[in-house]
Amino acid sequence: MRTTRRWWVPAVAVAVIAAVLPVTPATAQPVSAGPGPVVADGVTQPVFGYADAIRERIFVTSDVDTDADGALDVVAMDIIRPRASEQGLRVPVVMDASPYFSTVCRGNDSECKADLDGDGLNDRWPLFYDNYFVPRGYAVILLDMIGTNNSTGCPVTGGRADNISAPTGIDWLNGRRKGVDAEGNEVVADWHNGRTGMIGKSYDGTLANAAAATGVDGLTTIVPISAISNWYDYSRSNGLVTRANNYSGSLANNVTNPDRRQYCAPVRTQLGQGGDDATGDYNDFWAERDYLPHAGQVKASVFVVHGINDDNVRADHFSKWWYALAEQNVTRKLWLTGTGHIDPFDFRRAEWVRTLHRWFDFWLHGIDNGIMREPAVDVERLPDVWETHADWPLPGSRPTQVFLRPGTDGGPGGLSVRSGPGNRSATFRDTPTMSQATAIRHPSDSSANTENRLVFLSAPLTAPLHISGTPIVRIKASVDGTDTSFAGLLVDYGTRERFSTSGDGIQTRSTEDCWGEAATFGGYAEEGCYRQTVKTVASNPQELVTKGVVDGLNLDSLFVSTPLVPGAKYGVDVPLMPEDYVFETGHQIGVVLLGSYSGYSSRAKQTRSQITVHFDSTRITLPVVGGRQAAVAAGLG
Known part of the structure; x- marks a missing residue:
């Protein structure tokens, strides 16, 4: 802290x-x-x-x-x-x-x-x-x-x-x-x-x-x-x-x-x-x-x-x-x-x-x-x-382990502060053509959940859950090839008014206001007047809260690319973008695992490797304000 x-x-x-x-x-x-x-x-x-x-x-x-x-x-x-x-x-x-x-x-x-x-x-x-x-x-x-x-x-x-x-x-x-x-x-x-x-x-x-x-x-x-x-x-x-x-x-x-x-x-x-x-x-x-x-x-x-x-x-x-x-x-x-x-x-x-x-x-x-x-x-x-x-991450924010637990019959897995069975695994295909919007939609669609992504959902929250800091998705995975990417997305499932990402969240008006003195230099009126703006908002059934991606060739070092060994198990840490976000009561927290995807990189890899996730230690570390106790109170017990 x-x-x-x-x-x-x-x-x-x-x-x-x-x-x-x-x-x-x-x-x-x-x-x-x-x-x-x-x-x-x-x-x-x-x-x-x-x-x-x-x-x-x-x-x-x-x-x-x-x-x-x-x-x-x-x-x-x-x-x-x-x-x-x-x-x-x-x-x-x-x-x-x-x-x-x-x-x-x-x-x-x-x-x-x-x-x-x-x-x-x-x-x-x-x-x-x-x-x-x-x-x-x-x-x-x-x-x-x-x-x-x-x-x-x-x-x-x-x-x-x-x-x-x-x-x-x-x-x-x-x-x-x-x-x-x-x-x-x-x-x-x-x-x-x-x-x-x-x-x-x-x-x-x-x-x-x-x-x-x-x-x-x-x-x-x-x-x-x-x-x-x-x-x-x-x-x-x-x-x-x-x-x-x-x-x-x-x-x-x-x-x-x-x-x-x-x-x-x-x-x-x-x-x-x-x-x-x-x-x-x-x-x-x-x-x-x-x-x-x-x-x-x-x-x-x-x-x-x-x-x-x-x-x-x-x-x-x-x-x-x-x-x-x-x-x-x-x-x-x-x-x-x-x-x-x-x-x-x-x-x-x-x-x-x-x-x-x-x-x-x-x-x-x-x-x-x-x-x-x-x-x-x-x-x-x-x-x-x-x-x-007083500071950021907010005082009281604590790294809290939330385990990704396997689903059944192709349905989404679960999220809990308690670890699940350690002998289970699930496999999906690296699908770089899948858009970011598609990746987070319809989390309960069984046909998509095992084909090109893995989705994990919490139960509807019984209290708000506030995160402040940098989440990290920690995956134990094996791959059938020598190269791929590993990506993690943190999603809020539940409708509410949100920041719009269109136009970076603002819209410019035609009206102006002025800040400071005015003068004429070189025949030009230097008046310090600028167009006003207004925030744009959206109301969607889900929101991508934060995301991250790691190159499979750089798991050991950013200085040297090392091919993966097919079938070998790797511990992969995917740091997500920092966040300060409150999941509201009744909403569900979602974690989506992907390989390469175009929503993060204009040069997403095209390996289409098969990625197997092993659940003995796969989890997301959330910077929860109030720590594990707050996570349990919100329904992640």
């Missing part, structure tokens, strides 16, 4: 933060005292101008040469900051580092950066961060990842150049690197207070994780939203390739400006070779893109936001990162939503802006506004119904 000691920060921490973080860059010259931020109700107020804000584009040389042209790659940053920072105001930085500013673009409104009047300064500022935070005494930096937009080089999809893009900019902010303007004139950040917070969704949030994992000085907090923590887990799952061949190269191509795609083609070829799609094994290529082993280098606080139903960046990215940070006593906060790959600005807008404001005010301005004495975790239990908790 993870205790709240890793979350609470005493009130005196404000003074400590100010003491341990550099106040000015090393090369900055002393300046006279100037205006300071105005604080009311525990937060900074919008007392600084936005229309007259200073805009800059700065270029900083990195330590990598991704395109092998003999010149080190250059990182470009667009900066907007209060004009008062020229008169002595020292301001912190909110940084969004991204590969998307000129290609895919950002936010639900798909905003790109743009210099509309050709003066070399950014006029169009995606997202609301600049509109909202600049008037409150922050600088906002939109940093182009190496190989994208105004930065040079070629993208390497999670590799070292990705990882050091933001730290290169942070080094400049803190006087450790030289920065220049478009004319080559040196520029120093003598307006910076030494504290930088990074934020972003998806790839942007991944760059925040990567930067924190380098341990760069001056990165004070990160807010990774739907972010990757291990690129291997993004395109693989326990040895199984889950995305198209050379997905790393394909993504690199998407984020490269069209006029440079041909130039960067050799780098994309190298990405495909390094990723080893032939085996799906873990290697040095993936180790370079795995931030989990470097959690001990993280000095920043971490505010994680993730969708439990995110099928793009799956939920194990947040959970593995969360667990690793906990082991290192990193200060953490978590929002866990029932939606998919969605920014909190689009699933809980007003509360998100309020919370993010207070978080940045505490960590970047040093204002003790009480946010660190509040519960660390917010969980969305039902659409727009939120709970707060």
Whole structure:
């Protein structure tokens, strides 16, 4: 169990933060005292101008040469900051580092950066961060990842150049690197207070994780939203390739400006070779893109936001990162939503802006506004119904063994905390063409239960059963061939209103609301107004709660593929995606065992092996809040 000691920060921490973080860059010259931020109700107020804000584009040389042209790659940053920072105001930085500013673009409104009047300064500022935070005494930096937009080089999809893009900019902010303007004139950040917070969704949030994992000085907090923590887990799952061949190269191509795609083609070829799609094994290529082993280098606080139903960046990215940070006593906060790959600005807008404001005010301005004495975790239990908790998994969650017991006459088996007969077995055929929807429907259909799946059902629950954490299906199995996959699905059978997975759980409206100040740059109205959204819900007789899959060739090691021995018995652990879910009274818990299936991987194996499950130790370990006693009380006795 993870205790709240890793979350609470005493009130005196404000003074400590100010003491341990550099106040000015090393090369900055002393300046006279100037205006300071105005604080009311525990937060900074919008007392600084936005229309007259200073805009800059700065270029900083990195330590990598991704395109092998003999010149080190250059990182470009667009900066907007209060004009008062020229008169002595020292301001912190909110940084969004991204590969998307000129290609895919950002936010639900798909905003790109743009210099509309050709003066070399950014006029169009995606997202609301600049509109909202600049008037409150922050600088906002939109940093182009190496190989994208105004930065040079070629993208390497999670590799070292990705990882050091933001730290290169942070080094400049803190006087450790030289920065220049478009004319080559040196520029120093003598307006910076030494504290930088990074934020972003998806790839942007991944760059925040990567930067924190380098341990760069001056990165004070990160807010990774739907972010990757291990690129291997993004395109693989326990040895199984889950995305198209050379997905790393394909993504690199998407984020490269069209006029440079041909130039960067050799780098994309190298990405495909390094990723080893032939085996799906873990290697040095993936180790370079795995931030989990470097959690001990993280000095920043971490505010994680993730969708439990995110099928793009799956939920194990947040959970593995969360667990690793906990082991290192990193200060953490978590929002866990029932939606998919969605920014909190689009699933809980007003509360998100309020919370993010207070978080940045505490960590970047040093204002003790009480946010660190509040519960660390917010969980969305039902659409727009939120709970707060001290930690995650929820305190009181205990690994509880629930045994899979054999059925009769082709009917579904049972689930119980008591083990069943140990000399029984059941066989089914690996059927990769079966859809995920088909796999969980009609659990009592005897013709399907032994042909291409095995289904296990609890009795109708006599009390709610709450799970919080990472379930694991543990199978003892033998196979008639040398290769297959092993999959487990956890299902809720019973009709109720649920999160819809259509459109990742939100629908965009035509109405807008505005967040922050407005101005006109380069003839473009930069107003900070965005379309509103609404949650979408569904009511189905069953819901896939969570799922997982393991490659049969990687049961012993992710580094080496080893063929199965036909007929030999194997202990197979299938970790499912993390969950926080309540099965209601009267519903039935279902576990479905499969081989390969297209619902998890676009490259499901086609072996059609016959899999035999042995029931002497086959079970699912559920992280039950209240443990075994709660499971028995709910009817799993």
